[in-house]
Structure formats: structure tokens, C-alpha cells
Amino acid sequence: MSEHRTASATAARERTEERGSGIPLGRLAGVPIYLAPSWLLLAALITLTYGTIVQTRAQPLPFSTGLLVGFGFVVCLLVSVLLHELGHAVTSRRSGIGVRGITLEMLGGYTEMEREAPRPGVELLVSLAGPVVSLVLGLLAAGAAVVLPSGGIAATFAFQLALSNIVVGVFNALPGLPLDGGRALQALVWKLTGDANVGRRVAGWFGRLLALATAGSALLLLEFRPFHKAYFGVAFTLLVAITMWVGAGQAIRHAKAAARLPPFSARELARPLVAVRSGTPLAEADRIAELSDDRGPVVAVVDSAGSLVGFVHRAKARAVPVERRPWVPIVDVAARIDRHHVLAGDLRGTDLLMAIRDDPGGDYLVVTGEDVHGVLRGAELVSLVAPTRRPRRPTVRRNSA
Structure with missing residues (x-):
């Protein structure tokens, strides 16, 4: 038979929700939020590193208090990334694209959509929504750092939060997949050529170039005296570069496969x-x-x-x-x-x-x-x-x- 009407068809349709990857944190604006276990490792490292720095610079602050401040900084970073991803999710839903969920992980996070954007303009808007949110958060934190008493823990906290959000916003706006700017580049090439897969391949190759540039920059930092012992930062940057290279390669392969799909x-x-x-x-x-x-x-x-x-x-x-x-x-x-x-x-x-x-x-x-x-x-x-x-x-x- 070619079609079959049955009550079980309704049950099957209602059970098509996407599986979440990670620890479920609940829903925000109707979007499921998940926390990848890898984030816990990064949280521990940043808490320890930041807590040590605060304790050193603000003597005689107890080490336990420094760790508490460090953990607070991690939580603020997590909220910042979540708001970044919500920028994508809300814009996507308003554009008629469903959202399966948001996953927060060690290198940031990602929003998984139910389908591709139907038009280049929609792709562009959804892609840039996240970086815009991060830049706005960075400017707000920078304003707080200006009005707070200089030299205090609160001002330092606000300044570093501002710097983090601005770096995330600017870095993600770079034109190469899998970054948000890469999807914006994909949308522009799609608009010019009329082919989304051409845009994906171009943005994927730009992503590979950015990955090499990121890795090279991390290694060059070791040559400068202020950074020659910043091993954690260099290692983290290299990990980001590797992730970018892998993501760019997947985008290129995805474009090639999608071009061969039957209509x-x-x-x-x-x-x-x-x-x-x-x-x-x-x-x-x-x-x-x-x-x-x-x-x-x-x-x-x-x-x-x-x-x-x-x-x-x-x-x-x-x-x-x-x-x-x-x-x-x-x-x-x-x-x-x-x-x-x-x-x-x-x-x-x-x-x-x-x-x-x-x-x-x-x-x-x-x-x-x-x-x-x-x-x-x-x-x-x-x-x-x-x-x-x-x-x-x-x-x-x-x-x-």
C-alpha cells in the first residue's frame, strides 16, 4: 500500500524530537538547553587559573575567595555564550526555522537547527545574530568596568568579561566556517551564485585558512616575552584551531555530498x-x-x-x-x-x-x-x-x- 492512516502515525510524528547531547539544563524561550561534559573540565581550569590570578593581585584575598570569584567568572562566561546562542535561536525561529536545541561545550556552544535557511538573507541574519549579542554584552560590561571603582575586583571582573565577549563576537564574525562569519560568507556567495553549496565550499576553504592562521598566531605568541609562558592559552588556541580545521573540512565534504543529492x-x-x-x-x-x-x-x-x-x-x-x-x-x-x-x-x-x-x-x-x-x-x-x-x-x- 502507498499510504496508511493510523493512530500510530500520530504517535510516530509526535516522537520526532531531537535527542539532546549532554546534560539537560531545561528550556529557555522554549529551546532545550544542554551542557556538554567537556565544559566541566574547562570550568575547573578557568576557575583555578582565574582564582589564582585574583588572589595574587588582590592580597590578602583568601585563596578560597579567589576560587569563588573565578567560578563566578566561569558562570558569567557560560551565560554569555548561552545568550549568544539564543540570539541565533530566536532569530532562526522568527525566520520560520525550527530549533532542536542549544548545547554549551568546552569551546563555546552551538545551536542546532531543524533545517537549512531557505534564503541567503535569512542565513545572513541568523548567522550574525550571535556575534551582535556578544558585542552588546561586551559593551555593557565595558560600561560597568568604567563606572566601577578602578583597581577593584569588580572593575577587573567586568573588564575581563567585556574583553571575553568582545573577543568572542569579533572572532566568530571572521569569514570562515564553522564560525558564524563563515555562514555569513556562505550566504553572500549563495546570493551571488544562486548555489548554497558553492557558498558552503568557499566558506569552508576560508575556514581552513583561518584555522592555519589561528594556529600560527598561537605559536608566534610563545616568541614574545609577555606570553612565552602562557602555555594554557596557547594550548587552548591550538585546540580552537584544530576544531576549526575539522569543522571547515566537514563543511566542504557536506557541500560536495549535498550537490549530489537527488531533487x-x-x-x-x-x-x-x-x-x-x-x-x-x-x-x-x-x-x-x-x-x-x-x-x-x-x-x-x-x-x-x-x-x-x-x-x-x-x-x-x-x-x-x-x-x-x-x-x-x-x-x-x-x-x-x-x-x-x-x-x-x-x-x-x-x-x-x-x-x-x-x-x-x-x-x-x-x-x-x-x-x-x-x-x-x-x-x-x-x-x-x-x-x-x-x-x-x-x-x-x-x-x-
């Missing part, structure tokens, strides 16, 4: 379903599928009420010996429907590739509202994109280093 929606690519009862023997299900008028159908399993339960798992079915197939019920080799393997029927192009990134070789139920269109096999889509090589996992991210 069809998930609904058009889905294989039709042939429904059988859960107690049907595997051999009988095979026979029913062969008699179907549809080409290459996928056997769907329905319960006694006719509600869709799952569909045949190809690997499990192939593993059953021929002599046992008449005795094995179809439900024993069926893949249950889970929220991570349900796709909207109108997904296409890069958005479709992004939707299957967690399991590129898996099978996905394709639905639109109450309508079940069929099953899209991820392995078949991947073979169309890269017949000889499995593509890396693409993602729509807004990074803040």
Missing part, C-alpha cells in the same frame, strides 16, 4: 508499504510482497486493530534460514518504530541528508500528518550521494568559540 522529497524516495498482520509467517509475508503491484515494497507489520507497529528489518529477515521462514512470525524480524527513525514527507536535499545523519544506513518511516507514505532506506540515499564513500555526518550549527 526529490523523502515522500518521493520512500518505498511503498505492504501491510501484514503481526502473526503472519515470514514466508507468507514474502509471498504477499512479491504479489504486490508496487515495486520493491517494504513489509509493514500491523496489530489486530490495524495500527502500524513497525516494518521488516532486512538484516534480521535475511538471517532466517529458508526452512524456518514458514514458522517464524513476521513480528520477530520487525523493526519497531522509534522517534529517531521518522521523517517528514516534505524533507529534501540537505535537510533530508541532515535528518538521517545519526544513522545513515538505517530505515526511516516517512509520514505527513496522519499519512504514512512508506520507508526511506538511508543506505540507498547515501549510495546516491556518495557511491564509493560514506559521507561524514552533516549538521547545521552556529558555533561560538
